[in-house]
Amino acid sequence: AAGVIQSPRHLIKEKRETATLKCYPIPRHDTVYWYQQGPGQDPQFLISFYEKMQSDKGSIPDRFSAQQFSDYHSELNMSSLELGDSALYFCASSFQPNEQFFGPGTRLTVL
Amino acid sequence: RKEVEQDPGPFNVPEGATVAFNCTYSNSASQSFFWYRQDCRKEPKLLMSVYSSGNEDGRFTAQLNRASQYISLLIRDSKLSDSATYLCVVNGNTGNQFYFGTGTSLTVIP
Numbered sequence: 001a002a003g004v005i006q007s008p009r010h011l012i013k014e015k016r017e018t019a020t021l022k023c024y025p026i027p028r029h030d031t032v033y034w035y036q037q038g039p040g041q042d043p044q045f046l047i048s049f050y051e052k053m054q055s056d057k058g059s060i061p062d063r064f065s066a067q068q069f070s071d072y073h074s075e076l077n078m079s080s081l082e083l084g085d086s087a088l089y090f091c092a093s094s095f096q097p098n099e100q101f102f103g104p105g106t107r108l109t110v111l
Numbered sequence: 112r113k114e115v116e117q118d119p120g121p122f123n124v125p126e127g128a129t130v131a132f133n134c135t136y137s138n139s140a141s142q143s144f145f146w147y148r149q150d151c152r153k154e155p156k157l158l159m160s161v162y163s164s165g166n167e168d169g170r171f172t173a174q175l176n177r178a179s180q181y182i183s184l185l186i187r188d189s190k191l192s193d194s195a196t197y198l199c200v201v202n203g204n205t206g207n208q209f210y211f212g213t214g215t216s217l218t219v220i221p
Contacts, residue, residue: 031207042198042211043155055207090154097207099145100200102154 002026004093004103012109013081021076021106025093031055032074033100034066035090043090049074050097081110114138115201117212125220128189132215134199135181143202144175146184148195149214155198158184189219 005024013019025032031050035043036059045058049068060066063081068074078085086109092100117134124130136144144161159166161173161182172185182199196214203210 033207033209035211042213045208045210048207050207056203058208088152097143097202099157099160100209101157104154 004091004101006089006091006103006106008106009104010107010109012111014111015081015083017081017110019078019081019108021078021089021091021108023074023076023091023093023103025072025074025091026101029093029095029101030072031094031097032068032072033092033094034060034074034076035092037088037090037105039087046076048097055097078108083110086110113213114203114210115199115212117199117215119213119215121216121218123218123220124189126189126191128219129185129187130189130217131183131185132197132199132217133181133183134201134212135179136199136201136210137180138201138203139177139180140204141201143209144173144182145200146171146173146182147198147200147211149198150195155211158197186217189217191219191221194218 033048034046037043046060048056052068066076088105090105092102094100146158147155149155165174170187174183198214199212
């Protein structure tokens with residue numbers, strides 16, 4: 001069965017650079033969530049979208065923005081990267097707010 | 112106070128043992144509850160949803176206690192492959208925000 005696709009899988013950036021992470025949800029899923037997981041920590045909810053509209057916002061820094069497009073894929077844009085942004089970024093999708101299925105994650109390293 | 116709290120463990124149990132994890136949540140309005148497992152450096156994988164009446168899936172049983180605001184996961188006949196971190200997930204005031212517990216680490220020993 002098709003799963004959530006995230007790209008890139010690994011990304012290395014320098015401080016103050018920008019990064020864009022992409023997420024392709026499971027077909028027919030209309031809800032996308034973004035999470036940030038630091039080393040040894042639990043996933044922290046950043047933001048979610050339902051039917052291409054932002055539906056909830058968590059601990060997402062102002063330097064980050066995200067959107068969901070007409071084909072339901074989502075992008076997380078990160079600017080002015082800081083060392084502390086180094087983490088695993090997961091995208092999850094669901095059909096309406098429900099059981100979430102996670103992608104493999106993007107490992108971002110900021111040098 | 113965190114929205115969701117779990118005992119981080121670690122739990123080290125022999126094969127065949129029964130082990131139980133609890134997770135407490137602070138928002139009495141929460142309606143959706145899940146258990147996920149996460150292997151090292153991998154994505155969380157849905158283990159099971161938790162329903163009001165409790166539910167069972169093979170060796171796994173999940174229960175919800177709304178009065179005390181906790182959910183539990185019972186694993187019977189532990190297998191080596193059960194070794195992982197178990198995360199409880201609860202939704203917030205709105206349906207689309209979900210909170211993770213810090214995870215409970217389980218190691219099943221031969």
